[in-house]
Amino acid sequence: MSAAADTVSGRITGLADKCVDVADGNSASGTQVQLYDCNGTPAQEWTNPGDGTLRAFGKCLDVRDGSIADAADVRLWDCNGTPAQQWVITEAKDIVNPAADKCLDVRAYNSANRTPLQIWPCQGAANEKWNTSALGTSSGTGPQNPVPVPTGDGGSTSGFVVSEAQFNQMFLNRNSVYTYDGLLAALGAYPAFANSGNDTVKKREAAAFLANVSHETGGLAHIVEQNTANYPAYCDAGQPYGCPAGQAAYYGRGPIQLSWNYNYKAAGDALGIDLLNNPGLVESDSSVAWKTGLWYWNTQVGPGSMTPHDAMSNDAGFGQTIRSINGALECDGKYPAQVQSRVDSYVGFTQILGVDPGGNLSC
Template sequence: MMINLFTRFAKASHLALPGCLLLAALANPSQAVVYQAESYTNFFDTTAGNTGGAFRNDAVDIEATTDSGGGFNVGWIEPNEWLVYGGLSIPTSGSYTIRMRVASPSGATAAVDLNGGSIQLGDFAIPATGGWQNWTTVSRTVNINAGTYNLGVFAKTTGWNFNWIEVVANGGGGNTTGLLTVYEHCNYGGWFRGFNTGSFDGNVMTSMGARNDAISSVKVAAGYEAVLFDNWDYSGASVVVSGDNTCLSNFNDRTSSIIVRPATNTGTGFAAVVSETQFNQMFPGRNSFYTYAGLVAASKTYPAFAGTGDLAAKKREAAAALANFSHETGGLVYVTEIAQGEYCGDWDNNPSTCPCAPGKRYFGRGPIQLSWNGNYCAAGTALGLDLRANPDLVSQNATVAWQTALWFWMTQSGAGYRPAHDSMVGGFGFGETIRTINGSLECNGGNPAQVQSRINEYNRFLNILGTSAGPGNLGC
C-alpha cells in the first residue's frame, strides 16, 4: 500500500472523513500537517475487501488501534500497495521533517513521495517494534519547494502497520510566539509555536502546530504560567512552568496538553519562584508547623535567596535548599531532633563567648536542625533574636525556624568550602551544598545512600518547578 501522508499526531483524534479531498496547508512554518492513515484520498491495495472491517468499506485494510489517542490504523500491508493524501500546501521552500507512526514485529521499509512518485522523498526504515500494536515514530528531513502536492506513502515491503504521517517545517520565518512559546529542542531550537491564555487538549494543541510528546524548552511571558500535562486530556503527571526554561529535563518530550493562565505566584522574591501550590506538591505530608507563609516571610530576610541569576538559577537554588531541608526533617515532618540532648559545648574554645543558658538544651530544631549553643548564638545575633536564652523559639515560630535555615544556607560554610547559596549561584552544583551541610559524613563516599536521597529530592523538586539541574556536580 502506498501512502501519501504528512504529519505526526501521536495523541490526536482521527477527524478526516472517508473520501474527502483534503487541502492541508502549513499556514506558517511552525505548524504541522497531519494525515491519519485511514484518511487517504486515493489508494492501491492488492486484496479485495477491508480485512480489519473498520472505518471504510473499500479495499484498504483498516482496524482500531491501541496507539495513544485511539482511532484507526492501516494494516495487512503488502509490497507495492500505496495511499495518497491530497492537497498538501507548502507555503515556503525549505527544510521539512516528515514523521510516520508505524509498528512492525520484525521490521519493514516504506517510501514517501509527492505527486505520484515524480518527487521522491526517500525511504523510511521501520525498525522491529516487537508487535503489530507496539508503535514508534520514524522521521526523515527533506527539502520541499513551495507548492501544492499529493503526498504518497508506498509499501516497499510487507509486515508493518501505519497510523499517521506528519510534515512540519524546520524553523524559519513566520513562526508565531505567544504568552507561552514551546520549542522542539532544548535551548529554543527546532520548530516553535505560540499559545495565549486558554486550555489546549492534545487535539487542539497539535492542530495549532505543536507536536505531541515533542516539547523540550519553553518561554513564558511575565505574569503568566503554563501547566504542561503528560496526557492529552489534562491528566497524568504535570509541571507548572514560568519564565524561560532552556530545557525541561524532567519533562522533556512528555507534553500532551497545555493550560496557559495568569500566574498564581505573582509575589516577589521566593514567592515569585515557588508558588504555594508547588510547595504543597513538594511536601504533601508535611507538619503543619512548616507553613509556606512562614517561608515567604523568612525569605525577605535574605532577598538573595532564590533571587540571584536568571529564573532557572533561582529555581535551582530554591529546589536545592528545599531538598536539603526535606532530607534533614523527613519531608518537613520533624520540627525537633528525636534525640534531644543538651548540645552545650565550648564555642571557639571560649565558653564565655556563648555560654549555655541555665536549663536550656540546644538540640536540633527547624528545617536545617540548628544544633549546639554556638550556632544558636550566631544565628540569633544575625537575626536579632536571643536564641541563646530561648532556643525553643525555633520550634515555636515558623518564620524564625525558616530564618535559621536560611541563615545557615546563605552565610555558613559548615563542613564545606563555602555557603550553600554560593555553591548554587557560583555553578559549583548541588553536591557542594551537601558537603556544606554534612561534609565527610556523607561526601567522598561517606554515605552514598544519603547523598542519593538528597539528589532524588532535588530532581523531584526541579521537575515540579519545570527546570533542569544546570551546571556543577549533583553528588559530592
C-alpha cells in the first residue's frame, strides 16, 4: 500500500463535543493547540500518516520543549521525529504520548473555547477521551498497548479514594498550603469521611467536599479571605472568651473559610487545637487547615437540615451540601449562578474519579 493510502484524516473531538483546533488557524510553529467549537476549517483537520505523528497544516502535534512534565502544553511544530511528537491512539479513546506516559488532556476540565490542551497522567476522565474514528485506533510505531490507564481509584495507595494525581488535576493553581499530604494527615480526625458506604458513595462524598471547598477558595488558590475590610467584623465580643488573638484575627481561613471567634473556638475544641488563641495555624499548617474544613463538613448543619457528610453518605444529593454550607444566600433561587458553579465543579470532579454524580444536584 502506498504512503498516500496509509494517510487518513479527519477531526478529533473531545469534551463537550468540541474539536482539537489550531488557534486562529495559524500554521506557524509554536501555535497553541486548543479546544474549540467544531467549524469544519483546516485548523481542525488532522492527519495520521502512519508514522506515529498527528498533523495539521503539514506540521506535528508536539509537546512543548519535549517536556514530559504534568501540564506541559501541546502545540503545532515542524515535524522533527522526536518523542515529543509521537502519539498512540488507543481503543479506550486515549491519545497517549509514550515518552511521557501521559494522555492528551483538556486543561482544568474546562470546556470553554480556547482552553489549552496539555499532557497529564491518564485518569480515564472525560477530558482525556477523544473521538478519533476518522484516524484509526492506533497510530504510529509506538506501543500498541501503552501503560494501563488508571481506573477511577487513580491507583491511590493511601486508602483515600482520591489519588495525588487526581488531586493535582483538580487543583492546578492551588496555594502551597493546600497539600495532598496535609489532606491525608487530616483524614484521621474524621475517619467516616469518604469512607462510608460503597465506593460510589465514597467517591461522591470526596468529590462533593472538594467541589465545595474549590468554590469557596477559587480552586484552592486562596488560603485567607480576600476582603480585608471584613476582618474586624468577625469578633463577637459577647462571647465569654472574647477575642484573645485580636479584634481582626478571626477572618476566613482554610478550605471552608473558617470565620468568627466562636467557630474558631468550636473547631479548636473539637480538634484538640487552641485555635481561639492561635487562629493563624489555619493558614500556616496544611493539616490544620484541612481539619477545619472536615470539621465543618462532618459536624455542622449550617443553614441546612443535615451535615454535608450525612447528605452524601445517605444519598440526599449534592444540593443538600450546598444548602448546609451557604444555602441561606444561594439556594431557592437566590443566587443560581453560584449554585451552578458548585454543581459544575462537582460533576467535573466525579468524572475525574470515574463515578456517576447521582441525583438532586441543585438546591
